[in-house]
Amino acid sequence: MTAKGCARLRVRRGSEGEEAARYDEFAVPFEEGESILDALLWIRSHRDPTLAVPYSCINANACKACAIAIDGRVQYACTTRLLDGRVFTLEPLPGKTQLRDLFALTRPSRQKAP
Amino acid sequence: MRHFDADILIIGAGGAGMYAALGAVKGGAERVLLVDKSMIGRGGATVMAQMTVAAALAEECPDSWESHLEDTIAAGRGLCEEELSALLCREAPQRIRELDGWRIGWARRADGRIAQVSAPGHSRPRCCYVDFLATGTALAQTLRRRIVRESAITKIDTFTVTDLLVDEGECVGAAGFDFAACEPATIAAKAVVLATGGLSRIFRRNSASANLGGEGYALALQAGALLRDMEFVQFFPIGHLAPRLVGVDPILWDPFRYKLGGKLLNGKGEEFLDCYGSDEEPGYTTPRDLLTYAITKEVAAGRGSPKGGVYLSFAHVGKERIDKAFGPVVERLRTGGVDLEKGPVEVAPIAHYHMGGVRVGARLESSLPGLFAAGEAAGGANGANRLSGNAIPEALVFGENAGRFAAEYARGRQNLSSPQGAREAVDRLRQAAAGRKGEKPALALLEELRDVMWNAVGPFRNESALEDATQRIGALRRALPLAAIAPVKGFNPMLADWFELKGSLVAAEAVARAATLRRESRGAHQREDFPASDPALEKTLLVEMDRDGRVRARFCR
Numbered sequence: 001m002t003a004k005g006c007a008r009l010r011v012r013r014g015s016e017g018e019e020a021a022r023y024d025e026f027a028v029p030f031e032e033g034e035s036i037l038d039a040l041l042w043i044r045s046h047r048d049p050t051l052a053v054p055y056s057c058i059n060a061n062a063c064k065a066c067a068i069a070i071d072g073r074v075q076y077a078c079t080t081r082l083l084d085g086r087v088f089t090l091e092p093l094p095g096k097t098q099l100r101d102l103f104a105l106t107r108p109s110r111q112k113a114p
Numbered sequence: 115m116r117h118f119d120a121d122i123l124i125i126g127a128g129g130a131g132m133y134a135a136l137g138a139v140k141g142g143a144e145r146v147l148l149v150d151k152s153m154i155g156r157g158g159a160t161v162m163a164q165m166t167v168a169a170a171l172a173e174e175c176p177d178s179w180e181s182h183l184e185d186t187i188a189a190g191r192g193l194c195e196e197e198l199s200a201l202l203c204r205e206a207p208q209r210i211r212e213l214d215g216w217r218i219g220w221a222r223r224a225d226g227r228i229a230q231v232s233a234p235g236h237s238r239p240r241c242c243y244v245d246f247l248a249t250g251t252a253l254a255q256t257l258r259r260r261i262v263r264e265s266a267i268t269k270i271d272t273f274t275v276t277d278l279l280v281d282e283g284e285c286v287g288a289a290g291f292d293f294a295a296c297e298p299a300t301i302a303a304k305a306v307v308l309a310t311g312g313l314s315r316i317f318r319r320n321s322a323s324a325n326l327g328g329e330g331y332a333l334a335l336q337a338g339a340l341l342r343d344m345e346f347v348q349f350f351p352i353g354h355l356a357p358r359l360v361g362v363d364p365i366l367w368d369p370f371r372y373k374l375g376g377k378l379l380n381g382k383g384e385e386f387l388d389c390y391g392s393d394e395e396p397g398y399t400t401p402r403d404l405l406t407y408a409i410t411k412e413v414a415a416g417r418g419s420p421k422g423g424v425y426l427s428f429a430h431v432g433k434e435r436i437d438k439a440f441g442p443v444v445e446r447l448r449t450g451g452v453d454l455e456k457g458p459v460e461v462a463p464i465a466h467y468h469m470g471g472v473r474v475g476a477r478l479e480s481s482l483p484g485l486f487a488a489g490e491a492a493g494g495a496n497g498a499n500r501l502s503g504n505a506i507p508e509a510l511v512f513g514e515n516a517g518r519f520a521a522e523y524a525r526g527r528q529n530l531s532s533p534q535g536a537r538e539a540v541d542r543l544r545q546a547a548a549g550r551k552g553e554k555p556a557l558a559l560l561e562e563l564r565d566v567m568w569n570a571v572g573p574f575r576n577e578s579a580l581e582d583a584t585q586r587i588g589a590l591r592r593a594l595p596l597a598a599i600a601p602v603k604g605f606n607p608m609l610a611d612w613f614e615l616k617g618s619l620v621a622a623e624a625v626a627r628a629a630t631l632r633r634e635s636r637g638a639h640q641r642e643d644f645p646a647s648d649p650a651l652e653k654t655l656l657v658e659m660d661r662d663g664r665v666r667a668r669f670c671r
Contacts, residue, residue: 015603015604015605031358032357032358032451033357033358033359033360033450033451034358034360035358035360038358044557044607045557045558045561049555049557049558049600049607049608049611050600050602050606050607050608051607052605052606052607053607055324056152056153056156056157056323056324056325057156057157057161057162057323057324058322058323058324059359059360059361059362059363059364060161060162060323060361060362060363061360061361061362062156062161062162062250062251062254062323062363063152063153063156063157063161063323064156065152065153065156076361078360078361079360079361081360099294099604099605100602100604100605101605103605
């Protein structure tokens with residue numbers, strides 16, 4: 001049987017321009033081996049569908065979209081595993097403008113119109 | 115509101131879309147707009163491609179595109195559109211060599227030729243690759259490097275197309291929204307290429323990335339174009355199920371089985387393939403449909419593994435052989451908690467690829483003038499079952515052709531300043547973006563849809579379950595306008611979910627209706643109530659949408 005656990009995720013919320021940093025905390029049950037991205041998608045399905053999470057390939061670490069700050073260190077949400085009883089603080093990429101929740105401004109141009 | 119003018123609009127920026135952009139430039143288009151719901155060249159199925167790319171390069175041994183075609187048609191069980199299959203096989207070598215010139219880094223033999231390996235269903239070693247597990251990422255990177263060099267190509271990422279615009283029977287652009295702003299935008303284009311990939315994400319168990327919800331098929335249907343072969347979803351028999359692996363695509367086990375002869379065992383640890391008529395030899399000889407059948411039946415009989423699959427074991431192989439064959443990858447797996455010589459993994463069939471899609475002719479044009487389709491979005495080249503290694507050449511060859519023919523079609527045409535339907539589409543977008551109260555979020559309905567599709571429209575189907583599924587999809591379509599959307603300005607995932615659900619429901623209904631009408635088993639479409647193929651049904655099923663939004667299937671010819 002797969003081992004189960006529970007982790008707590010403190011997630012930076014809010015949009016560009018908000019003054020005080022705001023964090024929401026979620027208790028997330030998981031099975032051994034699951035990732036931070038699994039937990040974020042679980043939160044979207046079970047707790048808060050408004051949570052904005054950057055990701056694309058989901059599991060293969062091929063798209064590199066899910067780079068965020070996990071406890072202050074830049075890591076991929078899809079390859080960082082959850083740990084039982086741990087609290088993880090999740091923020092958008094440091095040193096960049098927070099756009100909303102875990103989205104940061106990563107492409108300066110965001111592609112201009114023709 | 116933002117508005118863009120383009121010669122060619124390409125929707126979807128995976129392998130097919132990026133190649134279509136290059137093809138459009140080659141064809142003389144000066145303003146090519148490449149949009150993707152996710153990222154440019156990093157979303158879709160291309161980046162997930164593990165290894166095999168089939169092309170008759172004749173580097174490993176004598177080969178011809180005609181032989182590749184013969185194998186493709188045999189796999190397609192009588193339903194390949196032969197001129198499309200021929201296009202794929204004939205031009206695949208050109209695209210592979212072009213990519214070689216762009217330094218994709220195809221794996222080489224000791225003598226410097228491109229290495230080509232065997233894959234199930236191919237009569238000779240024909241599949242090239244860059245790296246085990248990483249061919250798709252190398253391909254996507256190579257194409258990204260090419261498109262940034264073309265000043266005619268403008269890229270817009272995180273842009274969701276919600277409607278194709280049709281004016282006087284021609285496709286003249288699209289409407290949609292940018293995820294960052296969540297505000298509507300319109301695009302006028304002289305021709306549009308759909309390169310939106312497949313629909314594997316509408317099934318509970320899948321190997322899809324975030325943007326393979328079948329929305330492209332829905333766009334085409336809603337604009338009045340015909341789809342074909344929608345009942346043929348390819349299920350990959352031994353998708354990874356457990357223990358949880360991260361950073362690896364669930365499709366990884368084929369080469370392992372192929373090279374090392376991994377054993378499939380049921381929940382009691384017994385081999386079972388021979389009970390289903392397979393005389394599997396050492397290696398990998400059981401066809402995908404039989405394998406899927408055997409695994410599904412073992413699980414249904416209560417002899418599955420804890421997670422509802424079967425075991426794949428390499429314990430008999432020995433550490434030395436495992437390490438020798440897959441050294442660096444085996445190390446990565448060990449770090450991830452999977453130790454192949456110690457214990458088995460659990461595997462089960464998962465939705466992987468869609469054979470069906472937009473009906474196109476040899477110029478990749480759909481039944482709607484001005485609308486072209488390429489890659490997994492286009493149907494026909496693979497008939498009822500796709501040959502291993504054909505998905506990437508399909509994306510490259512069809513993309514290149516669709517871009518070029520779209521450019522040719524666009525020549526001499528004008529952009530329409532206010533096409534029919536644009537205002538309605540924008541109004542609908544504005545209303546949705548403003549938010550609405552509702553019982554459930556669209557995400558909850560999407561999860562329901564994935565369960566319905568997996569349970570009733572999955573690897574094995576029967577009439578009553580299919581009819582029930584169609585009813586439930588209908589109920590979900592009726593619930594769609596009532597689904598909640600939070601009034602969030604910008605980066606609103608509930609808005610994205612809502613439009614994904616809208617498209618996925620139409621695609622799901624197309625699959626369910628086609629699967630109901632095909633009362634036989636053929637290729638990837640397996641009916642428990644009609645286990646044999648019926649020669650009278652060796653014909654294509656078309657799907658269309660009527661004015662009231664009803665999805666209908668019918669046989670052609």
